[in-house]
Amino acid sequence: MAYFGSFVLTAGIPFVLGFAATGFWRRWGTLLPIGTVVVIVGAVQYSGALSGDGPGLPVGILLAWFFVLGAVCGSIASGTVLIGRGTEWKVLSPALIIPAILVVGFGSPMAFYFAEAMMRDAKMAPPPQRCFKRLYPARIAGVDLSLPAAPGISFFQTGSNRLFGMWHNPDLRTLCSQSADQTTEMRAMTFMLHESFWSTQDARELFCSRQHPEYPWAAMVCDPKAGSKLVLDKPGFVRVEVIDPASLNKGKAAAPPDFPMTASPDGSKIYRDGDDIAVLTPGGDRADCGRIGRDKYLQCDASGKLSDELAISYEFWADGDAIEQEMPRVAAAARDYFRSLVR
Structure with a gap:
């Protein structure tokens, strides 16, 4: 809606030019060939704009389309006036027909654009604010949850492949x-806490x-800096999903990598090969970490089980030299995210 005035001005100039090229001919012998040529030229320009490329393509298409529309409306106006002269119908006089076709011809797409913009905005x-003051009952694998209307949380309902995102109005x-x-x-739910995962500011x-304070993940949503910067010791992405029984017998869990292994005091096993690190915790979680480009920290993908029915996976950044201390904290934080919603 904010761009409606600019849109009218941009579209109005080529429309008036197209209308002026064909709207004031008073002989069939000149109207038909000139109107045909103008419409064909405009159509060729429109076709060329459609096959083009570059940042100015939408504007080019808009200008060509409204020029053709103006030429067609001008031809209709001239033809209607000529018919009125032949039949001597006063209602088809130029003083009535030209303004009417100008308004209807240009106003119809404007009205459509205006109505579409209003529906899109709606x-x-x-x-309303009241939606954020209550909790919404949910259930996953028999676990009862109370969901807040919080950006960063999304889920798939049981039997559906449509992502339901709480950042989407x-x-x-x-x-x-x-x-x-x-x-x-639900069959799966996700905490997507980095600001790059969602764009709207309304929900936030x-x-x-x-x-x-009841949600350990809320700070990453509500702090603009925390939502857009790298955060250690906390996962920026957590997914909890129902374990598919059909997938349990498809194969064994991935074997530990063939890297040199060291054990940490808490019983975790760390496999290192340069910047490639794998961590196996006593609780059964596994994280695979690697460096992307020249990033200072490692990006890690981890997975484990919450119960016999629920699996958990999460992503986080880690300092390769302190991975044995960071991994338990991140694993606990990922589970705390989910437990904060359990009733």
Whole structure:
């Protein structure tokens, strides 16, 4: 909506030029060939714009399309006036026809654009504040949860492949419309806490309008700096999902890498080969870490089990020299994220 005025001005100039090229001919012998040539030239320009490339492509398509539209409307106006002269119908006089076709021809796409923009704004409007003041019942593998309307949390409902993201305003309004006794059955849920995972600020501002000490992950959502920078000892991505029984017998767990191994005091096994590190914890979690480019820290992908029915996976950054101390803290933090939602 903020760009509506600029859109009208940009589209209006080629439309008026196209209309002026064909809208004031008063002989069929000149209108038909000139109108045909103008429309063909405009159509060729439009076709060329469609096959083009570059940052100016949308503007080029817009200019060509409205020039063709103006030429067509001008031809219709000239033809209608000529018919009116032949039939002597006063209602088809130039004083009435030209303004009417100008308004209808140019106003119709403008009205469509305006209506579409209003519907788009309404669809993307943030939910009311009350949606962030209640919790929403959910369940995964028999574990009852209470979900806040918080950006960074997303989930898949049981039997569905559609991602339901709480940073997406339409999804938040859908969640808000649920009754207090309606429980969402989930097969997977995710904490995506780095700001790069989601773009809208509406949900974050509404969720962060008050403190949330009950959620150990809330600081990464509500602190703009924490959400966009590298954070050690805390995972930026955590996924909890139902273990598929059909996948349990597909093969054994991945074998430890063929790297030199050292043991830490807590019983973890660390396998190192330069910047490639694997960590196996006594609790069964495994992390595989490696350096990306010239990053100072290692990027790690880890996975484990919460229970016989639930698996957990998480991503984090680590200092390769202190991985044996960091891995237990990150594994505990990932589980704390999930436990903070358990009823």
